[in-house]
Each structure stands twice: as C-alpha cells, then as structure tokens.
C-alpha cells in the first residue's frame with residue numbers, strides 16, 4: 001500500500017484520487033490540509049468511511065457509527081479508558097503477563113526457534129478475554145476453549161453470502177432473511193450476547209454484596225450504559241474525565257486537543273439517553289475487532305526490532321531491571337520506562353497497523369484552496385507520513401532515540417501530523433491508552449526471574 005501511495009504521490013502530486021468500488025476517494029498528502037480535516041475543522045468531517053464489509057450486527061460499533069449517534073456513544077465509551085480505570089485492571093494484566101512469561105520460558109527452555117507472533121497472539125487474546133470480559137484463559141495451551149473459538153470467528157470475519165450481497169446487492173438482504181436463508185454466521189453473536197447477559201446478572205448479584213474491586217471493560221461499559229440512562233449520572237461520568245486522579249497521564253497524543261463547537265463530548269442532549277443493547281453488544285465485540293490484531297502485531301514488531309538491535313534491547317533491559325526489578329510492574333512504575341515508550345513509538349512509526357485512515361466530508365468545503373465535495377472520502381496515508389525521508393532521516397532504520405525529548409515532535413522538530421499511529425482529533429483511537437499499556441506491560445515483566453527471552457537477530 002505504501003509503495004502504491006509513494007508512486008501515486010510522485011506521479012500525481014500530494015492530492016490525487018482513486019476509486020474504491022464506485023466510491024471516489026481523495027488521498028491527501030499535505031499535513032496542513034490534514035490538520036484542518038482531522039482536528040481544526042473535524043466537525044466538517046465527522047465520520048469514517050463504511051466499506052460495508054462487516055455483517056449488519058457490527059454496524060453499530062464505534063468506528064462505523066455516524067454523527068450524533070457516534071458522538072453520544074463515544075462520550076459514554078471513552079471514560080472507561082481513563083488511567084484511573086486502567087489502574088483497576090492491574091491484577092488482571094499481571095496475571096496474563098505471568099502466563100505469557102511461563103509460555104515463553106517453556107519455548108526458550110526447548111532451545112529452538114519458535115513463532116513469537118503466535119505466542120503474542122495468544123497473549124493478546126488472553127488480555128482481551130480478561131481485561132475486556134473478566135474471563136481467565138490461557139489460549140496458548142487451550143486453543144479449543146469455546147471463548148477463544150468464538151472470538152476467533154468474530155475476528156476472522158469470514159466472507160459469507162450475506163457480506164457479498166451487502167456489498168453488491170444490499171436490497172436482497174431483507175427478503176432473503178425473511179425467507180430464512182442463512183446469510184451470516186451468527187453463533188458467536190449469540191455466544192457473546194449470552195456472556196453479556198450473564199455479566200449483567202453477575203454484576204447485579206455482586207453489587208448487592210458491595211462494590212467490586214477488580215473491574216473489566218464490559219462491567220465498566222454496563223456501568224456507563226446505566227449511568228448514561230440518567231442525565232445527572234452522565235454529567236458526573238463526564239466530569240470524571242476532568243478529574244486529575246482519574247486521568248492523570250499524557251499518553252494521549254491529542255491531549256491538548258479541545259473539541260470545537262459541536263464536537264463537544266458532553267453534548268448528550270442531541271441523542272436519546274443511554275446506550276441501546278445493540279450499542280452495548282457492538283462496543284464489547286469491538287474489543288476484539290480493533291484491539292486484537294493491532295496490539296498483537298505491535299508487540300511482535302517491537303520484539304522484531306529489539307531482536308535486530310541488541311544494543312537497544314540491552315538498554316531497555318537495563319531500564320526494566322533498574323525500575324521494575326523482580327517486582328510485578330504497576331501502572332506507575334511502567335510510566336517511568338521512558339526508553340520503552342521511545343522503542344514502542346519508533347515501532348509504531350515504522351509499522352503503523354493502520355496504514356491509512358479516512359474521513360468523509362459532510363458538506364462541500366474548501367480547505368487551503370482545495371475543494372472537497374460533500375460525500376467525498378478523504379484518504380490519509382499514515383504509512384507515507386511516517387516514512388518520508390525528507391522528514392524522517394533513514395526512515396527504515398529503528399532509531400528509538402529520535403522519539404526522545406530532544407527529537408520530540410511535540411517541540412516542532414517534526415510536524416505532529418507526521419506521527420499519527422492512532423489517528424488524530426476527536427475521531428482518533430479511543431483505545432490508545434489501553435493499547436499502549438497492553439504492549440508495554442509484558443515487556444516490563446520480562447525480568448530475569450519471570451523468564452526474559454534474549455532475542456537473537458533473525459537470520
């Protein structure tokens with residue numbers, strides 16, 4: 001994709017067009033225009049492009065929601081990723097990391113090469129099951145577990161008759177469904193609906209005995225759903241976001257971004273109160289859809305980079321030993337691992353999972369002299385922005401130092417729009433903080449006693 005973007009940009013300039021099916025798509029490789037689209041004039045580009053490649057029961061997931069519905073669900077959803085809430089998951093995350101270390105040690109003791117990506121894939125599955133749903137599994141050693149099988153079905157999103165029809169002849173979906181033709185696989189939907197119902201029931205039983213200590217995202221989502229059903233609670237929920245205790249770190253690249261006029265998070269007035277049950281189901285399923293491959297791939301790429309660069313790996317190892325030692329990492333101790341953060345950012349620069357982002361123009365608009373018609377999809381070539389040699393010296397070299405303070409893009413050395421692995425503006429990645437913790441945590445656990453694997457440069 002990046003090769004295609006480079007060739008198109010060379011041939012046709014920083015603004016050029018392609019078609020996605022019948023949908024025209026304008027790729028823009030000009031950071032001053034992108035800043036307007038994603039941040040300053042974000043209210044004119046409020047939505048992502050729906051390619052139509054998801055089954056209908058996933059159309060309600062945040063990434064695809066539009067306008068007021070999106071605004072409402074996001075305002076309910078984003079507080080569950082605050083640092084205060086993350087801290088409450090420490091026990092669960094440490095448990096998954098211990099399972100990971102145990103599995104890595106077994107492989108290392110066998111003294112032969114193994115597929116690290118498969119191990120991180122299983123670890124990410126365990127994390128989502130535990131942090132997302134409060135379900136404790138070891139999917140590396142128990143790949144046939146029902147929860148794992150259902151989650152994988154959801155992630156793989158097999159091409160079904162329904163999906164093909166949704167793309168080429170959507171008007172056929174309703175009559176065929178009425179005739180009972182099986183169009184989509186839906187056993188995993190029934191499975192997760194049942195998990196949610198049981199969690200709600202469990203939650204009601206637990207609250208009768210007092211508040212719970214160890215929370216998972218689904219429980220928080222249910223809390224948020226209930227709170228949002230009542231204006232007073234919703235206001236309190238949103239006020240919490242400004243509470244320093246609850247949200248006290250600056251993981252958010254867009255932390256200084258203040259939503260403009262009608263993009264305000266607190267505006268729930270324009271949408272009916274509460275989250276519907278479909279919203280709740282879709283938002284919990286999205287932990288897999290957007291939180292699985294992204295985290296697993298970033299972890300694997302980070303380890304690949306460290307394997308290829310022993311000097312960086314050793315510096316990171318020393319930092320972990322010095323700050324964490326043989327203790328279990330905590331939210332606050334991991335925050336002190338600045339070199340780890342630099343290595344992660346550099347990895348996300350080189351290998352951004354989302355090679356492209358997009359926005360749809362909600363009306364005719366002219367930005368810096370460029371006319372963008374209503375309905376036009378704007379393509380944002382993240383990979384190209386991260387790898388242009390005019391801005392990143394030797395872009396394909398892993399150089400964590402360039403992510404340090406003296407190089408920091410925040411102090412103008414590099415335009416901030418040239419490092420957007422999680423997107424930018426109000427429509428950026430809502431799970432960014434969780435994602436970064438899920439990646440940093442296992443690497444902070446790799447101290448001697450818990451089975452550090454010293455990686456060898458791949459041959």
Ligand code: HEM
Nearest residue numbers: 062063290291294298354357422423424427428429431435
């Ligand atoms: C390394 C891991 C991840 C990367 C690189 C990543 C990247 C992205 C990107 C580029 C976008 C589009 C942003 C934009 O258009 O400006 C996005 C959106 C989103 N991400 Fe992530 N993501 C990651 C992990 C996660 C996780 C763990 C979750 C949640 C559990 C998550 C939830 C979402 C959601 C819900 C959206 C849509 C937000 C909206 O439309 O309001 N992501 N992500």
